[in-house]
Amino acid sequence: MTCLRGLLLCLLSLSIGMAVAQTDDSLPDGQLPLDELRTFVEVLERIRTAYVEPVDDATLLENAIRGMLEGLDPHSAYLEPEAFRGLQDSTSGQFGGLGIEVGQEDGFIKVISPIDDTPAARAGIEAGDLIIKLDEQPTKGMSLMDAVTKMRGEAGTSITLTIVRDSGRPFEVELTRAVIRVQSVRSQMLDEGYGYLRITQFQNNTADDVRNTLNELKAGELKGLVLDLRNNPGGVLQAAVGVADSFLAEGNIVYTEGRLSNSEMRFNATSHNPSGEVPVVVLINGGSASAAEIVAGALQDHGRAVVMGTDSFGKGSVQTVLPLNNDRGLKLTTAIYFTPDGRSIQAQGIVPDIRVERARVTREEEDIAAVRESDLQGHLRRSEPSAPAVAADRERPQDTDYQLNQALTLLKGLHLTRAKP
Structure with missing residues (x-):
């Protein structure tokens, strides 16, 4: 009998000895459910003796721990050494990978958001995208931590993401990993x-x-x-x-x-x-x-x-x-x-x-809408010479970002309202 099986059997015997009630609803605080413990020990033994390949006890325990956490909610996880170090790096602002924050939805990996100025953002990855494959490996059923580990890697190496966006057809995006330095x-x-x-x-x-x-x-x-x-x-x-x-x-x-x-x-x-x-x-x-x-x-x-x-x-x-x-x-x-x-x-x-939904303001749209007096046939000319032409400034973010444009417009209105006596 291995130490692992002996430990589990000891826990089971201890729980049996302390048992007062038989149903989960009436179990005293701290008492383990007997039927589930028996099932766990039985499943462990079946895997150890009948699985097609030998599996060591440490691997079985790691998988059991991982399963406990993944069954709680999408954000709880068991962090193996590499994942634990990666999480610590991400909160300090520098880590390796694609620059993408992910979660899980319907068994697939879902993009929460790309991080600015990273390979994911530059490739056009968007919030809400579903990643259905990583290098041809389906993500259906893949744990979140396994997916994150697979997307991380040495800077300069590549990975191909198969993405579904807004229920459309799947498409592939090849990304090159980089050292992600986040300017927050x-x-x-x-x-x-x-x-x-x-x-x-x-x-x-x-x-x-x-x-x-x-x-x-x-x-x-x-x-x-x-x-x-x-x-x-x-x-x-x-x-x-x-x-x-x-x-x-x-x-x-x-x-x-x-x-x-x-x-x-x-x-x-x-x-x-x-x-x-x-x-x-x-x-x-x-x-x-x-x-x-x-x-x-x-x-x-x-x-x-x-x-x-x-x-x-x-x-x-x-x-x-x-x-x-x-x-x-x-x-x-x-x-x-x-x-x-x-x-x-x-x-x-x-x-x-x-x-305000996302949209893009384009110069073409502005030009079409901007009909002025000077565009009308036969308009009166100015009696004074025009001022010298001024070179156009470089493009401002609000010129192409509709939501930002609307925010700026609202701010100007708020300022004018407050400025009035």
Whole structure:
């Protein structure tokens, strides 16, 4: 008898000795279900003796542990050493792979969002895409961690993804892996007085970067700000709290509830609010998840910002990474978070205040619509000479991004309304 089988039989005997009730519903706390334990031991023995190839006990136990976690929800997972190191790298902002955040849906791997300036984003991978094959290997039934491990790899190597988008025909995309260095915060001025702040992912240093960026933007006259959280898959909870705190002077930001006492937490805003009273429009879409939804929900509930775009992803659960022995880890869902007004985002998401679908503004469309007096036959000419022609500025992001264009238009309207006496 092996040590593994002996251990299981000891557990079974101990549970039998402590048994008081026979049904799962009436089992005392901490008592193991006898029938399921017997079944587990029987299945283990059948595999060890009858499976076509020998399987060592360690592999069977690893598979059993993996199955326990994968059967809970799409976000809980058993992390083997490589996956555990990869998760730690991703929260620090540098890791190898394709630059894609994924989940599971109907047994397939689903894209939550591509990360900006990565192979996945440059190849046109979109939130909501279903990955049905990885290098001709079907993903149906593949665990999420196995899929992530397969997509990671040495920089410079290639992998082919077979994708289904919006129930269309499958198509293939070949991607070359790269070292992913994520710049979580980017900013620029859209128009004079109107700023743009993009958060691609919530990392350990994101909140500090946002505060510094806000101070830089406010060094000039800042009339309004677009906070872009589209295709932001989330990240570190504390970073989301810090970002929301940069826009709120008081009140609750988010609270969590779970079975463990330390999983019930409340995060409140402080008086440190570098954004001041600047009007804010938050952009979200189906790729905005988790920490991004925390920020959008907090600013929406407090009336601090207008949320614009499309419904967010709907991931309202908190995962805790628990280190295990032998360089392994456990990613376990331990709590559900709620917005200040008590809304659970889980499986529902943030609904924008103003719905604006994704579209692209093109120069051709603008030119067709822009019929002016000077285009009419026989128009009167100016009595003064025209000013010298000015070279066109380089293309601005709002010139091609419809959602961003609408956000900027709303900000200008808010500024004009507030400026009137």
